Amino acid sequence: MIRFLILGGYFELMMYLQVSGKLNQFINVHYRYLAVLSMVLSLLLAMVQLVLWVKADGKSKEHHHEEGMEHEHGLKKRYQRVIAYVLLALPVIVGTFFPVVSLDTTIVQAKGFQFPISKESVGDPQMQTQYLQPNTSMYYNKTEYQKQMDKLMKKYDQAGTLAVTEENYLEVMELIYNYPSSFIGRKISFDGFIYHAKQDKQEDDFVFRFGIIHCVADSGVFGLRIHLPEGTALKNDQWVHIEGVIQSNFYQPLKRELPVVQTTKTSTITAPKNQYVYRSF
Numbered sequence: 001m002i003r004f005l006i007l008g009g010y011f012e013l014m015m016y017l018q019v020s021g022k023l024n025q026f027i028n029v030h031y032r033y034l035a036v037l038s039m040v041l042s043l044l045l046a047m048v049q050l051v052l053w054v055k056a057d058g059k060s061k062e063h064h065h066e067e068g069m070e071h072e073h074g075l076k077k078r079y080q081r082v083i084a085y086v087l088l089a090l091p092v093i094v095g096t097f098f099p100v101v102s103l104d105t106t107i108v109q110a111k112g113f114q115f116p117i118s119k120e121s122v123g124d125p126q127m128q129t130q131y132l133q134p135n136t137s138m139y140y141n142k143t144e145y146q147k148q149m150d151k152l153m154k155k156y157d158q159a160g161t162l163a164v165t166e167e168n169y170l171e172v173m174e175l176i177y178n179y180p181s182s183f184i185g186r187k188i189s190f191d192g193f194i195y196h197a198k199q200d201k202q203e204d205d206f207v208f209r210f211g212i213i214h215c216v217a218d219s220g221v222f223g224l225r226i227h228l229p230e231g232t233a234l235k236n237d238q239w240v241h242i243e244g245v246i247q248s249n250f251y252q253p254l255k256r257e258l259p260v261v262q263t264t265k266t267s268t269i270t271a272p273k274n275q276y277v278y279r280s281f
Contacts, residue, residue, distance in 0.1 A: 007046035014039040130220030132258075133177035134170040134211060134279060149178060157182075162246075164190035169277040170211050173222050180248055180259045188261060189243045191269060192223050194234045199253045205234075207242055207261075211277045222277075225251065225260040232266060239271045 014035060137145045152175055156162060162183070164172050169190070176183050192207035208223035226242060234240060244263035251258040 003049045007042045007049060010039075010042045014042070130213075130218065130222070132222060134174045134213060134220070134222050136174065136213060136279065136281075139214075149175065153179065153182070161187040161189055161243075164188065166272070166277050167280065169209060170213065170222060170279040173224070176224070176246065176259050180246075180257070183246045183259065184248055186246050187244070188246050189241070190224075191239065191241050191272075193271070193275075194236055194238045194240055195223075196236055197253070202252075204251070204253075207240060209277050210275060211279065213279045219276075225249075225258050227260060227262050228266060229263065234266075234268075239269050241265075241267045241269050 018035070018039070136148075140148060152171055156172065156175060162172065172190075190207070192209045195206045195208050197204045197206060205226050205228055206223055207226055208221045210219065211222045212219045224246075226244065228234070242261060242263055243265040244261040247260050247262050248257050249260045250256070251260075
């Protein structure tokens, strides 16, 4: 019965996340089919457990004794079964009782940002929170990663404005940070939210978007530093459309050269319904 409740609870949770649209805050939307598959399988397994439970409930004590003997070959002790059920129920517990938090600049303000990954991520393979540059090199060997980057460079090695969209946002940002010299002087247009990074008396402006590479464990805040025209007043979290030219400049807080966009046109826009972007593979 417990297994039926756990599997049924997982199915209902996944159905809720699908219908409410909150699933895209946990995984890359390109993997939605896997979530649907797991939802269907959990429903089928829940039905199997329900049938087994109903049959077992109507059988004789002798059958119950035989069933108990079979269980001896599995988890023999009560605490082992309790631990197993808790682990199985953990996704349902987390999804039900832990609220989904929408990310905004308060997350960046609380942690600051490092390059290319945050300090708390180092040494923890389960947590690869990234900042500024989307880094997919961890998912390939060195040769294969270089092939992927060369392929993308050919895709964007064209004249004219580099149009950054929701679909290509993360791959373009990865290229710009990997090969900044190849993009210097290139016109670019992209959308995101404003973040003012304060360092001593200096304030630097960035335009970011929160992105998910595979799942929330490797999510991060990605974007570019910008130079706004004098007198431009924009608040944190204000969504903007940026047009400008990519340049490079030394960024003292990180002690390295960073690509920067010298803006030629800035306009405020309405925040998109889904504020996340996802990596295509």
